[in-house]
Amino acid sequence: MKRKYYKIVKVVQKIPIFKGLDQDEIVAIMKICTSVPMSEGQTIYVKGEQSDDMLILLKGELTVIGDSGEKLAVIQSGGSVGEMGLFTGRTRSARITSHEDSVGIVIKKTDLLEVLRRHTPMYMKLLRNLVTLLSNRLVETGALVESLKGATDVDDDDDDDEDWVAKEDDEEWLWVAKEDDEEGDDDDDEEWLWVTKEDDEDD
Numbered sequence: 001m002k003r004k005y006y007k008i009v010k011v012v013q014k015i016p017i018f019k020g021l022d023q024d025e026i027v028a029i030m031k032i033c034t035s036v037p038m039s040e041g042q043t044i045y046v047k048g049e050q051s052d053d054m055l056i057l058l059k060g061e062l063t064v065i066g067d068s069g070e071k072l073a074v075i076q077s078g079g080s081v082g083e084m085g086l087f088t089g090r091t092r093s094a095r096i097t098s099h100e101d102s103v104g105i106v107i108k109k110t111d112l113l114e115v116l117r118r119h120t121p122m123y124m125k126l127l128r129n130l131v132t133l134l135s136n137r138l139v140e141t142g143a144l145v146e147s148l149k150g151a152t153d154v155d156d157d158d159d160d161d162e163d164w165v166a167k168e169d170d171e172e173w174l175w176v177a178k179e180d181d182e183e184g185d186d187d188d189d190e191e192w193l194w195v196t197k198e199d200d201e202d203d
Contacts (some may be wrong), residue, residue, distance in 0.1 A: 005030075008105065010059065015056060017083045017129050025122045032111040038062075038098040044081075045096040051085020053108045060102020065095040074099070085129050086112060 009026050012018055018029065036055070038044060044062060045057065062075040069143060075081055080095055086109045117125040 008033075011058060011078050012056060014078060014185060015080045015083070016125060016133055017080075019129050020125050021122060025119065025125075028115050028122070029112075033105040033107055036106050038102040038104065040098055040100050041175065042098045043095065044098060045092045045094075047092050047095050049084055049092050051088075051090060051092055051109070053106050054080060054082035054086055054171045055104045055106050056080045057102060057104045060104075061099040062102065063097050064131050065097060084130075084133070087126075088134075098151060 009023075009030060010025055012029060012033075013021065018026070021029070033056075038060065047067070057075055057077055057079050059077055061077070062079075062081065063071055064073040064075065064081075065074045075096075082092070084090065085092065088106075116126065
């Protein structure tokens with residue numbers, strides 16, 4: 001029994017939100033944990049519901065399901081889900097189901113807040129971890145936005161670097177950029193010109 005308890009303690013210590021907690025603090029967390037068995041196909045969390053607890057998976061596998069029923073991610077043994085909602089107040093962002101028979105431990109928000117109220121140092125550690133997690137997610141989101149923006153800019157640059165020309169026999173439409181006049185004309189900076197090409201001297 002002690003060996004099993006020790007393994008669970010090690011799993012809890014690896015959860016990012018509990019990073020840096022000492023042995024006594026982890027034991028305080030363990031005292032409010034409830035073991036929960038989950039059967040294959042069981043819905044664990046529903047998108048949009050209140051985040052009033054978090055789950056740490058000890059055995060099995062969970063699946064994160066998108067709005068269209070697609071698989072977004074897989075939560076393996078040792079992973080966790082729902083911890084951010086305990087502190088941010090956000091509702092569940094996706095549906096979570098059990099891919100197979102699984103076992104986890106659940107920590108209720110009310111119980112955790114009561115423990116933190118009595119253990120100020122632990123509370124400060126969790127707040128620091130929360131800030132770190134949120135900051136990392138903001139950086140990741142910013143990097144994703146920049147990468148998508150960069151891809152769009154490349155497509156736009158391909159159009160801006162060259163005049164667009166539609167040719168038809170000896171005539172062509174030419175898309176050109178006009179220089180601003182000294183009076184600060186507010187007209188569009190670009191226009192279509194219909195150009196007739198001169199015959200080559202050899203013709």
